[in-house]
Amino acid sequence: MSENTGTEPGTEPGTDPGTEPGTDPGCEPGPEPAIPRGAGAAADLTVVVPAYNEEHRLRPTLEAIRAHLRADPERWGDWELIVVDDGSTDGTAAVAAEAAAAEPRIHILTSAGNRGKGHALRLGVLASYGRRVLVTDADLATPIEELDALDELLTYGDGDGDGDCDGDGDCDTYEGEGATYDGDTYEGHDDTYDDMYDDAPAPAAVIGSRALPDSRIDIHQRPLRERLGRLGNRLIRLVAVRGIRDTQCGFKLFDGDKARAAFAASRLDGWGIDVEILRHFRRAGWPVAEVPVRWSHQSGSKVRPADYGRVLLELLRLRTRTRPVDLAVAGLFLLASVLLYRGLWADLDRAYLADSMQDQNQWEWFFAVTADNVAHLRNPLFTTYQGYPDGVNLMANTVMLGLSVPLTPVTLLFGPTVTWALVLTLGLTATAVAWYWLFVRWVTRLRPAAALGAALAAFAPPMMSHGTAHPNFLVLFMIPVIIDRALRLRAPGAGGRRLVRDGVLLGLFAAYQIFLGEEPLLLAAMGTLIFALSYALARPDVARVALRPLLRGLGVALAVCLPLVAFPLYWQFFGPQSYHSVLHGDNAGNSPLAFLEFSGRALLGDETRADPLAMNRTEQNAFYGWPLTALTFGLVVWLGRSPLVKALTGTVLLAALLSLGQQIRIPFTDVVLPGPWRALAHQPLFESVIESRVAMICAPALGVLIALAVARIADLEPLTHRVVGLVVVVAALLPIVPTPQPVRERAEVPRFITEGMYRDFVAEGESVVPVPLPSPADADALHWQSATGFGFSVPGGYFNGPWGEERMGIYGAAPRYTSNLLRDVRYGGRIPDIGTSWRAQAKLDLAFWKAGVVVLAPQDNDEALYEVMTELLGRPGERMGGAWVWDMPRAR
Template sequence: MSGYAMGGRTESGTDQRTGPDPAIPGGDGEDDGAGSAVDLSVVVPAYNEERRLRPTLDAICAHLRADPDRWGDWELIVVDDGSTDGTAAVAAAAASDEPRIHVLTGDENRGKGYALRQGVLASYGRRVLVTDADLATPIEELDALDALLTPDDEAYADEGYEADEAYETERPGEDTYADEAPEQGAPEDGTYEDEPYGYYDDTPAAVIGSRALPGSRIDVHQRPLREWLGRLGNRLIRLVAVRGIRDTQCGFKLFDGDKARAAFAASRLDGWGIDVEILRHFRRAGWPVAEVPVRWSHQTGSKVRPADYGRVLLELLRLRTRTRPVDLAVGALLLLASVLLYKGLWTDLDRAYLADSMQDQNQWEWFFAVTADNVVNLRNPLFTTYQGYPDGVNLMANTVMLGLSVPLTPVTLLFGPTVTWALVLTLGLTGTAVAWYWLFVRRVTRVRPAAALGAALAAFAPPMMSHGTAHPNFLVLFMIPVIIDRALRLCSKKEERRVVRDGVLLGLFATYQIFLGEEPLLLAAMGMLIFALAYALARPDVARVTARPLLRGLGVALAVCLPLVAFPLYWQFFGPQSYHSVLHGDNAGNSPLAFLEFSGRALFGDETRADTLAMNRTEQNAFYGWPLTALTFGIVVWLGRSSLVKALTGTVLVAALLSMGQRIRIPFTDVVLPGPWRALAHQPLFESVIESRVAMICAPALGVLIALAVARIADLEPRAHRVVGVVAVVAALLPIMPTPQPVRERAEVPRFITDGMYRDFVVEGESVVPVPLPSPAEADALHWQSSTGFGFSVPGGYFNGPWGPDRMGIYGASPRYTSNLLRDVRYGGRIPDIGTSWREQAKLDLAFWKAGVVVLAPQDNDEALYEVVSKLLGRPGERMGGAWVWDIPRAR
């Protein structure tokens, strides 16, 4: 790094270039082609290098003059970055002796990064070499770098390998499928019509000297401490910034000139971190980088200080966390959209209840609250007896989302479960949309608006919005894009040697997703498998190459994931209150018409029409609308030559067909056809899946197709074609745009509960028995518990649990005669004859529930309920705290 002071930035100075016009070596001032006239530019940054600079310049010039056939027309650019000694004078003297030396001078020291940026941007060479002023790497090493960069310069130029179109394809629908490329700068797992995952032109765009490769030679070592710090820094850089490059800091690098100027023009760091930033830019652009072993000698006189290493770490942090303004804008818009969707909930957290959620908001708030209570009291987070008393609830067998409910425990304890519920919905939806956007930019298209539109469709599609009113486990899917990205890494030939690392990370990501939602992970795995098979049919050559690393990586992932989830899954399937499967009836599949209609809460939706085509408003799992269906057909026809489009089309069609269930009813006829879901319906895990949810797989696939199409529309000529394309996209997406989730006012918790009056009736081991018992149809009693700190248990409830000797899964607790009676009166209003047998049964059921008190809150048919309970217990109730109360004697 020579005597450069890293990060030494001051206020702006003036840069002046001295010497002849660089366009024409020799300096006659004429320009007959500018950049094309210079074959090689050498850039030397210098700060206080009065003693070492002239020998360096002489050595470089002598080497380049010695082989004019190889180096052609060259220039040497010295950037004096505000030196306080005679560096500028030395450089000027050298320029007067050699007209191909040019000098840039600055009034103030700004740092190595700033100096290199000025020098490279002032260059005209087809190749650009940057080297330190101390020439720690001898100039003779340039020969090895140049031999690799331009093995056949004319052939390389004929490839059309330009900086701004490095990986375009002439085939429709194929866009650059990478953002941060893997080793050697390849587009990471890019999918092209002519290039399978991870394949690219191996001609390097940059060749850098390395002191860490076999064959390198260190003639003079640094002091042990500095050498150790250097190795540590390189490991850190490889870990967080530029994976795979062993030595980013050797100051001897040869670049393709156009690409170097593009990279330095985009750079922002002024200090030592510029090396990492430029290499990272090459990776993101998909420009291959090669390392070559070189000779290197430590030179005395370095001004690098220990504090400079701290500055470097800060620059790396800036580099890692830097976000483009357009990305921040997209994230802000997605957050705003999420807030607007749930504005009714946020404006009245005390009383607002999502109108379409049925009893799910009560259930989820209870899940968040009971998890927080278990955590703070150091109880088992996988089980509780606060519901379903006295048997309890297997929480692992329910959708408690421990991956969020545990870390959000402080929020739940401080602000209440309703705030947690609102946060999970709003930020979870935003995080999911941002994750899809990140994946699409990284893998699908660099056209940010196109990626944003596709991500918005994937996250805000009608099925997601349907679940967004009641099922956050199907809304909060931010790990799914991350899992997909890691799986795609395993398909990269260039990442094959990192299979273990990527497999480990995939296993960890899958583990976390299991604690967010198992069924979404199962559906995601189905979608990925369908896509992989469809892509393999379109590109069997890719399948043959990627199968081995993919299978190896999946094996590693399973080896990591299974031990971590073994006990929770054992508890889920074999622990207390576990069950075998949950049946959903014969109408759980989608009607073909559901794909053409709009959901009830879509902008153009009709609630009544949508209700006839779905199980309920939380299960509108298709409803993409006929305009989007028509547009998708058009995209497939337009871009159908693309293997990616073929695979996505197959994924959408198969998922849609599977979602129609075991029997597909042909609309407007009496014809019923067997559906392919029949083969999966009774298989382990799949037997509990609501098959209509398989249509959710279509959402991200359609998002990718929209992103690809919009990216291509942006390049259409003439302008009228672009206008038609934009109108078509708007016409397809506008009708399904979600509207804000409606809210209603939730029932008040009786003062008998909020004021703690129940404590006078219930001792430890007893329960409060609401009338009717909480169930999937009426679960306000769960809100009583979650809003008051779990001072009591309740029988019944809204959860998945076992029923009967076969332990079949059902919603709610195992029914008893008295609970069924109270439910029928609540929803029917008819009072049956209550005789001795009913009273004896009620006594047995109350004893089983270990009841301390029976509570009847105001509700529909509460007069009929009051009469029935009074007859069952043989006495009238007592009005207390806004509810009717019956004390249960303790002679049990």
């Protein structure tokens, strides 16, 4: 996923996807270059010297640099020397002014105050005009003569054109005798490379190193200080820039244009600037060489061992710092999420999401039972509180252990409804922020464009449909993170330690996502594969380069992920109460009309039009609306030359086609065509997928397309074109803006349960039998348990479990005669003739359920249910705690 605003669609191979030359992802542009007095329009070399209170050391430094550059005018050509006075309080400015008066090629920049080395270097480099830029410290601890070696090396590459000068696939570090390129040694500082390197790419930066074998330390620091410095440097290398042995040596020669780009994108003002610039070069795919130099400790040095710690703190702040606009976008996403669920938050005790059917009861039960298992150190993969006595394989159900386990304290302290509301609200926010972060990193750095695309990816109609009942399909914040890590594997330069690191992280992220939701991960993998194949067709050259590191990285990821999830997956597929598939019928696909219609909860939606086109309101998996569909077609025509847009188009079309299911019914006709989902419908893993959900893949793909389009529109001229373009995009998205989720008042838990009266009737090993038994159609009894702390088990329930000898997956417990009878009476109201066989069967079923007490709470058709239970048990019930109860004999 690589597209950058302001560039032609489809970056050339060898550039870092999502990274334009001269920028660093996530960094604010730096200040505009200041033009030093007397500077020409161009120079062959610029030397930048930052200085703070260097009155006594600056003069000999400037004289040495000036003498060295003037001694060989043919080599150095037109040069300039920029001194940046970083708010000195001594005579530094006067010394610099005196030198500038004697040499017109010396220029002075003055900072308003002491801002730090990073700020001073940024001012100096951005004011430079040199084709090459050397930065050196004011004490000239590395003699200026070492410039010769750095300059010579900056001219040559490694001979194979791969930009990986040491073969490790990480930072391009040159090591050994003088320096080595792929094993070929450059002997000494004054020699030249063989002709074999004439056509090799040159490094973009050459840095002096005190850590290479042939480095020479003329004057050492005190031993303790030197050891502390080495330790600090190792920590910096470990945390920030692996592969470069000495990041903090102040003697560095850069390609001028790339240096100005990197410093313009930098943000640090302190000592950490060296690491920040090197990281920028690495991310941009610009080779960095490291060569040995002479170095001498200078008395009065301002660098202390503790400064290495400050560098680490700066880097930590750099990694965690966000722009104000990023915080604003996250805040807007949070506000939108809160508004969507405001009805739920307004009354957590009684509010129930109206469109969730029985899923809110189920999910609250999942959160509560996980918390109870964790609190009592029980197996979190199994329980008998539901589906008694067989129990429930929790790993084979969507309990989201990745959230329900860490949120156990919240559930125990505040109840499962609070956990449910938090997961929906914060999970949706986190998902939107994650898509925004991914789009900024890989699609466009225009924040409003990325935010709009992320909003579509996270708040699209299918997501909002699942937001009523299925948090495992709403809370997808790990999916963008996984996609990002996969893209890093195929990025140029991925190899060696970096490839292993990214592969390990990808494996860990995938393992965690399995404990959030396996089906979303499967759909994300499908979408990513479709996108990758589509992109490979558009850019086979890029695909060939990316394939090998991608496969190697995926191998590492599998090696990390599989051991972590092996036992839970074994339990899921082969443990107690496991099943092998769930059938959803032949009509689980989308209607083609569903893509053109608005969902019932969209701003311009109509329930009467939307409901007939979906299985139910929790499965409105298309409903992108005809305006967005039309806009998508127009954008594809407009931006269709871009390989990225071609890949997105292929992804959307194929995902939409697959989502139509095994049979595609042509609207307004009797024609039924076979659908491509037939090839997958009975394959392992896919056999349990509701095929209409494949259309959810379209949401992030359309989000990327919208982000690209808005970024491109922002560059249009004149202003009227930009305004018209944005109005068109807004007009297409406005009809599908989600409206707040409606709520209803949930049924009260009988006092017989809340006041613990049931305890007098239920012995250990017995169950409470609600009438009718809890099922996917009526799971209020699960709320009885989750709201009161799981003091009893219930037969039946709302979960996925096995049925029959083939262990086919069904919703709820395996039906029995009595449970079917009570269900039919509850929803039909008709009372059958209860004879001896019905009573005998009820006795068997109650014995199987190990019933301690039968409870009939107030509900529709409760009079008919009471009459049936009285006939089945041969005695009337007792009114107690707001419910009818029948005490069951313990002797069986």
